[in-house]
Amino acid sequence: MSIELDHVRKQYAAPDGTVVPVIDIDSFSIGDAEQVALIGTSGSGKTTLLHMIAGILTPDSGSIRFGANGSAVDVAKLSEAQRDVFRGQNIGYIFQTHHLLPGFTALENVQLGMSFTGRAHDPEWAKHLLTEVGLGDRLHYRPQKLSVGQQQRVAAARALANRPKLVLADEPTGALDTTNAQQVLDLIRKLCSEVGSSLLLVSHDLNIAKQLPRVVTLSELNRAGRTPSS
Secondary structure: OOEEEEEEEEEEEOOOOOEEEEEEEEEEEEOOOOEEEEEOOOOOOHHHHHHHHHOOOOOOEEEEEEOOHHHOEEHHHOOHHHHHHHHHHHEEEEOOOOOOOOOOOHHHHHHHOOOOOOOOOOHHHHHHHHHHOOOOOOOOOOHHHOOHHHHHHHHHHHHOOOOOOEEEEEOOOOOOOHHHHHHHHHHHHHHHHHHOOEEEEEEOOHHHHOOOOEEEEHHHHEOOOOOOOO
């Protein structure tokens, strides 16, 4: 599914009452099944942008359209309940830290990712995903019995549980050592290719980002925070 952002703006009020622009993007798009890396420094608005694309936040103005023109859905115009349903059916989200539920096994955590769409659980697909990320022998392990790298692999499998049309990955390798970071990146890209998902991966690490076919720098897209001469 293609995604197109058009004149997307987001600002916040600082404690002293001044308005702080965070996102000011005229145009940005991702093609169907395209894999894109977005580079940005800490505090540059990367997570805010991902949250707007996911429908967790809404922009102050502009549109975020999913799909072709004739049947495009603008998530910015949906109600909160509609955005929740749309996200559950179409978007997988991988956080920097795994956010697994400690009382559930790896298999149960992945199956929980299927709970927000109204579709029946598919345990065989959940097992397949965990096998693909090298955890076929850890299906019934709870997070505390898995390494940090293994936990992040479970999180990647969970994000693909609903065969989403878009995967948003917010610094998914930031908490990992070099070896585990590379493994998780490779697995995310592999699973997205298998499902046919578009991928937007946010990172501050150029060595990670440059492995994707397209690399975009947030500062080049985002006019918020620029000095007048920049």
